[in-house]
Amino acid sequence: MARVISICSSYKVIHVFLSDPMALRLVNGPSRCAGRVEVLHQHQWGTVCDDEWGLSDAEVVCRQLGCGTAVSAPSLAHFGRGRGHIWLDEVNCTGTEAALSECRAKPKGVHNCHHGEDAGVVCSGNPSEVRLVNGSNRCSGRVEVLHNQQWGSVCDDSWGLDDAEVVCRQLGCGTAISAPPRARFGLGYEPIWLDDVNCTGSEAALSECGARPWGESNCNHGEDASVVCLGPAQLRLVNGSSRCSGRVEVLHKQQWGTVCDDDWDLSDAEVVCQQLGCGMAISAPGSAQFGQGSDHIWMDDVECTGTESILSQCRSKTGEPANCNHEEDAGVLVLEKRKKKQMRDI
Numbered sequence: 001m002a003r004v005i006s007i008c009s010s011y012k013v014i015h016v017f018l019s020d021p022m023a024l025r026l027v028n029g030p031s032r033c034a035g036r037v038e039v040l041h042q043h044q045w046g047t048v049c050d051d052e053w054g055l056s057d058a059e060v061v062c063r064q065l066g067c068g069t070a071v072s073a074p075s076l077a078h079f080g081r082g083r084g085h086i087w088l089d090e091v092n093c094t095g096t097e098a099a100l101s102e103c104r105a106k107p108k109g110v111h112n113c114h115h116g117e118d119a120g121v122v123c124s125g126n127p128s129e130v131r132l133v134n135g136s137n138r139c140s141g142r143v144e145v146l147h148n149q150q151w152g153s154v155c156d157d158s159w160g161l162d163d164a165e166v167v168c169r170q171l172g173c174g175t176a177i178s179a180p181p182r183a184r185f186g187l188g189y190e191p192i193w194l195d196d197v198n199c200t201g202s203e204a205a206l207s208e209c210g211a212r213p214w215g216e217s218n219c220n221h222g223e224d225a226s227v228v229c230l231g232p233a234q235l236r237l238v239n240g241s242s243r244c245s246g247r248v249e250v251l252h253k254q255q256w257g258t259v260c261d262d263d264w265d266l267s268d269a270e271v272v273c274q275q276l277g278c279g280m281a282i283s284a285p286g287s288a289q290f291g292q293g294s295d296h297i298w299m300d301d302v303e304c305t306g307t308e309s310i311l312s313q314c315r316s317k318t319g320e321p322a323n324c325n326h327e328e329d330a331g332v333l334v335l336e337k338r339k340k341k342q343m344r345d346i
Contacts, residue, residue, distance in 0.1 A: 091119075
């Protein structure tokens with residue numbers, strides 16, 4: 001949409017036309033930084049078709065919304081079907097654009113899609129209103145929470161691995177390694193927002209755990225709580241017929257390793273498919289159906305609900321030793337979505 005600015009002087013009036021970026025939002029997700037992609041055109045919100053949709057496109061959405069980097073680019077209406085218009089189709093971003101409106105795409109409103117193909121995005125930003133600071137990376141450090149538009153720390157009274165586990169899951173940082181007390185990562189600043197946090201370890205967010213009312217504590221910043229997470233696992237499928245089928249491998253400590261098939265099922269495979277932007281999981285074969293890996297077995301007893309954005313958000317035993325061998329390597333088989341333009345060429 002263009003707007004006109006009139007600049008008056010004693011000599012003349014100059015009209016300057018400015019082209020605004022297309023308004024953008026993510027809906028139906030757990031936060032403002034994850035959900036179905038919707039854009040505003042002609043004063044109406046509409047969706048984006050997932051034809052050609054990938055991480056480069058999601059990266060631009062996350063940047064435009066101030067939500068960090070893209071974690072995944074779910075397709076097939078992962079966050080539910082939209083209604084009304086489908087404004088964009090065959091979006092093709094390089095990943096460096098400042099706004100989605102700068103990317104190549106079909107003309108607005110021109111598409112051959114339905115709402116079962118609505119595109120989604122999951123960003124790494126801090127929609128959860130939790131962060132780890134002063135650590136060596138975003139998955140370790142002093143725990144801080146946002147309340148009343150102000151960041152504050154968490155007291156280490158009753159703080160333990162169950163609490164740390166929730167923080168790691170919420171941030172997409174895998175499992176908790178430790179829950180250091182006594183300001184291990186330095187003293188925070190006022191306020192101290194939470195005290196006597198009591199999580200079971202199964203909550204999706206720290207805000208779901210029991211605690212004293214906001215701002216009530218008997219602590220000082222020498223008692224600031226911290227977390228060290230294993231970190232998000234990079235993921236790939238190998239030995240299959242395409243990048244969307246094969247043996248599941250994750251990258252940890254700069255080395256690729258496999259996933260044990262103990263408790264491996266379709267819910268786990270679905271998360272792998274969503275993370276890789278590969279469509280719908282057909283099966284979750286075990287027993288090294290795609291061949292045996294070598295060296296490390298990094299994950300065991302993976303338990304996903306199927307709604308997680310990335311595999312490292314699922315409950316699991318991560319890191320060696322595992323009680324498995326490579327004859328138990330887990331795999332994934334995905335129903336890949338064929339692009340319409342490819343189908344038109346057949």
